[in-house]
Structures are given as C-alpha cells and as structure tokens.
Amino acid sequence: MTAEANERVEQKHYLRFSVPQRLQHILLIASFTILALTGLPQKYAAEGIAQSLIGLLGGIETIRVIHRVAATTLMVVAIYHGGEISYKLFVLGKRANMLPTVKDVQDAWHWLRYNLGLGRHYPRMPHFNFSEKAEYLALVWGTIIMIITGFMLWNPITTNRLLPAAWIPAARAAHGAEAVLAVLSIIIWHFYHVHIRHFNKSMFTGTLSHKEMEEEHGAALDAIEAGKEEPKLPTEVIQRRQRLFWPYAVIMTILLVGGLVFFITFEETALTTTSSRLSEPGAVSLSVDAAAGIAAEGAALWQELDCQTCHGADARGVPELSSIPLAGTEISFRAFAASVRRGPADMPAYSPEQIGDEQLAHLWAWLSSLDQEAAQAR
Amino acid sequence: MRKNQLWIMAALAGLGLLLFSVVLFAGPTPAQGQDDPTPPPDSESDYCLICHARPDQSIPLPDGSMLDISVDPEGIEHSVHGELGLGCIDCHGEDAFPHDDPLPPSARVFTIEMASICTDCHTAQANELIDSVHASALTGGNLRAATCVDCHGAHEVQPPDNPPVIAQTCGACHQFVFGEFETSVHGESLLAGDPNVPTCTNCHGVHGIEHPTTALFRNRSPELCAECHADEDMMAEYDITTNVFDSYLSDFHGTTVALFAQQDPNVASSQAVCFDCHGVHDIKRVDAENSRVVRENLLETCQSCHPDATSDFPDSWVGHYPPTLDSHPLLFTVNTFYTILIPTVLGGFLLFVASDIFRRVRERARRS
Numbered sequence: 001m002t003a004e005a006n007e008r009v010e011q012k013h014y015l016r017f018s019v020p021q022r023l024q025h026i027l028l029i030a031s032f033t034i035l036a037l038t039g040l041p042q043k044y045a046a047e048g049i050a051q052s053l054i055g056l057l058g059g060i061e062t063i064r065v066i067h068r069v070a071a072t073t074l075m076v077v078a079i080y081h082g083g084e085i086s087y088k089l090f091v092l093g094k095r096a097n098m099l100p101t102v103k104d105v106q107d108a109w110h111w112l113r114y115n116l117g118l119g120r121h122y123p124r125m126p127h128f129n130f131s132e133k134a135e136y137l138a139l140v141w142g143t144i145i146m147i148i149t150g151f152m153l154w155n156p157i158t159t160n161r162l163l164p165a166a167w168i169p170a171a172r173a174a175h176g177a178e179a180v181l182a183v184l185s186i187i188i189w190h191f192y193h194v195h196i197r198h199f200n201k202s203m204f205t206g207t208l209s210h211k212e213m214e215e216e217h218g219a220a221l222d223a224i225e226a227g228k229e230e231p232k233l234p235t236e237v238i239q240r241r242q243r244l245f246w247p248y249a250v251i252m253t254i255l256l257v258g259g260l261v262f263f264i265t266f267e268e269t270a271l272t273t274t275s276s277r278l279s280e281p282g283a284v285s286l287s288v289d290a291a292a293g294i295a296a297e298g299a300a301l302w303q304e305l306d307c308q309t310c311h312g313a314d315a316r317g318v319p320e321l322s323s324i325p326l327a328g329t330e331i332s333f334r335a336f337a338a339s340v341r342r343g344p345a346d347m348p349a350y351s352p353e354q355i356g357d358e359q360l361a362h363l364w365a366w367l368s369s370l371d372q373e374a375a376q377a378r
Numbered sequence: 379m380r381k382n383q384l385w386i387m388a389a390l391a392g393l394g395l396l397l398f399s400v401v402l403f404a405g406p407t408p409a410q411g412q413d414d415p416t417p418p419p420d421s422e423s424d425y426c427l428i429c430h431a432r433p434d435q436s437i438p439l440p441d442g443s444m445l446d447i448s449v450d451p452e453g454i455e456h457s458v459h460g461e462l463g464l465g466c467i468d469c470h471g472e473d474a475f476p477h478d479d480p481l482p483p484s485a486r487v488f489t490i491e492m493a494s495i496c497t498d499c500h501t502a503q504a505n506e507l508i509d510s511v512h513a514s515a516l517t518g519g520n521l522r523a524a525t526c527v528d529c530h531g532a533h534e535v536q537p538p539d540n541p542p543v544i545a546q547t548c549g550a551c552h553q554f555v556f557g558e559f560e561t562s563v564h565g566e567s568l569l570a571g572d573p574n575v576p577t578c579t580n581c582h583g584v585h586g587i588e589h590p591t592t593a594l595f596r597n598r599s600p601e602l603c604a605e606c607h608a609d610e611d612m613m614a615e616y617d618i619t620t621n622v623f624d625s626y627l628s629d630f631h632g633t634t635v636a637l638f639a640q641q642d643p644n645v646a647s648s649q650a651v652c653f654d655c656h657g658v659h660d661i662k663r664v665d666a667e668n669s670r671v672v673r674e675n676l677l678e679t680c681q682s683c684h685p686d687a688t689s690d691f692p693d694s695w696v697g698h699y700p701p702t703l704d705s706h707p708l709l710f711t712v713n714t715f716y717t718i719l720i721p722t723v724l725g726g727f728l729l730f731v732a733s734d735i736f737r738r739v740r741e742r743a744r745r746s
Contacts, residue, residue, distance in 0.1 A: 046636070051640055051641075059641055059642075111730070115737040156684075157688070160690065160691050164690055164708075165691045165692065166707075166709065170711075173713050181719065181720050188727045
C-alpha cells in the first residue's frame, strides 16, 4: 500500500451512532449525573460533603424534586429506546447485536491474556465489543432495577397494596446499592475505556476513525472492508412490517407514558416533607361530619366537659387567663377538632376517648350557633 | 429624798419618751406582759414573726381574694435561705415595714410581684427565664403562668434536686400531662425512684423552657432522646439497644429530619420523629400492650401520618435493630446480594482496567 493510500485509509471514518442515539446519550448523561448528584447525598446524608451538596442544590426538598424530574427524563429516554430497539429488531430485521455471545467471552479472555503478556493475539472484536455490551447490559439491568425500586419508594402505599410492605425497605436498600454500583461502574469502566485510555468522541461526532475501529472493532472493520455488511430487507417487507409496527408503537407509547404519569403523580407520601402538621387542620381523622352536630347538645357538653373554666361560659374567653375566645372566631370544624385533639399551647389535648368525634361536632355546632347569633345581633 | 424622786421621775419620763418613740417609729410594740411567752426579739426576722408566725391569718383584698399572711418559722429556718442565715428583710427589704403600701388588687398579683424579688439575687435564672414559655405567658397577661414561687415555694424553698418532686411540681399545673406521664415508662420508673429516667426538666429545660410545639423543638427532639438512648452505659442497665438513634438517622424519616435540622432547624418537617411513634409523655415500653409501637398497634400509629396505609404497612419500617435473615429475609437477601455483587463486578472491571494499564505501560517502556 502506498503512503498516500495508507493515509486515506487512516482518515476514513466509520458511522457508529445515529443522531437519535447521540441525543439519547446526551439525555442519559444529564439525567444519570443529576440522579447521582441528588441521590447519593440522600443515601449518605450523615456525611458533611453530602450535606454541603444538598445545601448547594437548594435543600432536601428541592433535591428530591430534582431527583424525580431527572428520573422522569431517564424513563422517557428508556421508553423511546425501547421503541427504537423494537423498530430495529422487528421492522428492519436487524440482529440483536447487543446480546452477549460466546465470542464475547473469548474476546474478553484473549484481551486479558494479551494485556498480561500471556497471549499473542489481540482479539478482533465485533461492532459492539464485550466491554460495550457489558456496560450496555449493566445499564439496562440497572435502569430496570432503579425504575422498579424507585416506583416503590415513590409510591410506598400503592406498592403495599400489591406486595408485602417488607419490599419497601428492600427496595430502598437495592436502590441505594444499585446506585453505588452504577456510579462506580461508570467511573471505573466507562471513564477508563472511553475517556482515559483514549478519548472516544464517537458519541458526539457519530463516527470512529480507522485506527479506533482496528483496535476496538477489528471484526466489524474486516466485515465492512470485505463488503459483508448486514443484509437489508426488501422495501416492501419493511413497509408491511411498518403497518403493523406503528399501531403497536402508538398503543405501547400511550400505555407506557400513561404508566409513567401514574408513577409520578399517583402518590405524594414520600414527597410532602414540609407541613405544619401539628396545626394542620386536615391532619386529624374524624368519623363524623360537621353536620352531625346538634347545638343544644354542644351547649350542655360545654359545661359538662368543663370547657368554660378556660374559655368562659359564653365561649368568649376569660381575659385574665388569656384563653382563646371561640365564639365569633368562625373556626372550621376540622381546625377546631385538630386543636382539641392536639392541644395547642397550654390547652391539654383530648383524645377521642375523652371527647368523642360526635361530641366535637355538637360542640362545634354550638360554637357556630353563637357565631350566627352574633351575626344576627349585628 | 425629793432629789431622788425627781431623778426617778426624769428617768421614767425619759424611758416613756423612748418607749413612745419606739412605738412611733418601730411599729407595734411587742407585747411583753408576764402572761406572754414570746421571748424578746433578737433579730429582724423574729421581729416580723411576732405577727406573721401566727397561723391562719389572712386579709381580704379588693377583688375578694384572701391574702395569706402567715409564715411557718420552722419552714423558713429549714429552707435553703434559712440555712444560709437569710431572714425576712433580705428578701422583703427594710422598708417593707410599716405596711403602708396600698393593698395589692389580688392575691395572685401580690404573688407575682413578690416573685420578682427572687431575680434580684438569682440573675442567671432570671435571664434564662426571659424567653421561657412561662414568662412569655405572664407578660402576655396570663396571670396563671408559673413564677419562681409557684415552683420553688416562697418561704419553704428546698434544693430543687429531687426528680420525682420536680415532676409533681410541674404536675400541679400540668395535670393532664402529669396524668399521662405518671403511667408512662419514664414516669413510673421516676416515681419508683429510678435516678436515670428523665423528669420534666431533662427534656424541657429548667428556667428557659421553650415551647415544645415549635419546629425547632421537633427537629432537635431526636437528639434529646439520644442523650440517654445513645448512652451505652445507661442503656446497658435496661437492655435497650443504643442503635436506636443511628438506625433512626439512616432511615428515611430520620435522614430527612436530620437534614432539616442541619439546614434550617426552624422549618417544620412532617417526617416522624421519635415521639410521633413512641408518644410524648405517655411513652410505654415497646412491648407493652398499650404501646403505640407494639406490633398490634403499629398500623394505627403509621396511619396517623399515612392514612391510606394498609394491613402490613408497618413492615416497611425496619426497626431499630440490624436486619437479620430471620427478622427481614427480603432486606437481608438484597443486602447480601449487593455485598457480593458490587465487589465482584467492580473487582472484575478493575482487573481488566489494570491489565490494560499494565500492557500500555509495558509497551511504552519497550518503545523508549
């Protein structure tokens, strides 16, 4: 081969990643990084560095929201990827060349022996070599685990309707451990092979050079140079398959996106981290409705339960005790009930055994009737 | 003889004048008849006690309340102040007599006024008191709020170092809370004389008592419980694990609360703290029938925050003990799986990476 021809070969580039694949990868980088940065500090929350990072990203509530947004992005990418693979396999009839084969095991073995100086032959590897398959399959495995366990953590009550509750702490353990595995794998395996060993820009440029092909995908390069590319299906076959594929794709997309929306909106158990639960009116569970109250019964109970000692016989408070007047305050039934149940300030809390829900409704009815009297007087 | 009579008369007149001035300036003349057993006064306190030692004396006040003006001399003598040799005027001042101040409007107002005397000497406690719930309530107009003398007593002040008495003292006003506390695991042991269990002041503080329903109190409460429950020596006596605090922190609830407490302790977090599950004053042994956290009652406890929780939802809480194959088979299996998987996968990756580095280093060395 002449020097000129040699140079031409070296400058030759081989298409590796399509534009949609490159876009998926960018979204994956973004979501994975954000998930790691917002997830690991939660796992290691006792560490100073984790706390600094959480503070930097806007506090625990904010990072939980960011984590969920990134998770949703990753799930959208996963759904798209599933559709893309289905199209390639079932419409274009391509080989599932990401699945591991015996040759991959042999390649890995030869690669290791060659590196250690025990073997002479550097393996000539296929379009996707063993290191890439390992990473891809690890990513698929990891994403599935993270989605399933993430669902359980996001929706613990719903999960408990389907599975024993013991799955929830197990999911939490798996979610955290899998995260550590994923991040360390990326750092050790992905960074070494694609960034440190030499910087592989194909995920952004889309192509590999001849030299890179030689080193990483020798077998694929041989096939290309021998003109033995994967056979393409006839156009009419593809068109016939497309007619079946698109309805399937639309239905699957609707189902999966619907599932995703359910996933992220169904339950707020694990999301509501702040509330003034101690004074929040909605926080008490009541067995009766406000309408069940009878004002006359309430007036009798007011005396019987000795409410007047602090709140006054007319429920207008006892100024010397600086107690709260209740008449004329137009307090809601739930807020009233919550106050009685929880005992604000120096008022004791009363349990349902001490003052039943029905009695609360009577008392409230009486207080409301005082409000109405006051309004009529005006 | 006349001269002598004159001298005696002058002496008598002088004595009379002296007696008169004593009557005029020193107040009531001590009755010194032969039929009165009271010995002559030898200190100011004794002087006051001539009147105030008489039992069951009270005077009516404008609001109709009666002001008790009797003092038990024995009580003062054996009080912390009496033993230091302090007497009436050390607190009440010399100008407390004659009693020509206008009468206080009510007995309670008088008590509150008198309590302000304590802070003249006890300045440190007075400073702590300023922001306390009791002082705030008092300045806010709630005359029932506790002052120094409501807790310590006025004349019969004893050293405030008896935990059961402290609880009973608080209980005098906080009857509802005391009622819960005395049947709790802490209260029962306290009243039975256990020196380790907390009395009111161990959790709430002494003079600077904060409002216990603030976000701050809530967020810091796990640390409060940990003061004892993470103390290995103390917990060994009761065979209680000290892992409670760490296991709480590593759980979802505890992690969140810790992060809140660390970032802004004044932001209320809805995540459960110790007392949400175990109770506040009514904490029972975790295996007691009426404990909130005993298996039979745990669902109801979870439901107070997770109203939709179903039958076995409490199983999602791992507890305060490390999970074992028997107690948490699924969790234990997952942990074991990853304990094996992570080093295996990463070890394999590292082996391949190391071999590649080895080859490159060797090739470079050979070339140069």
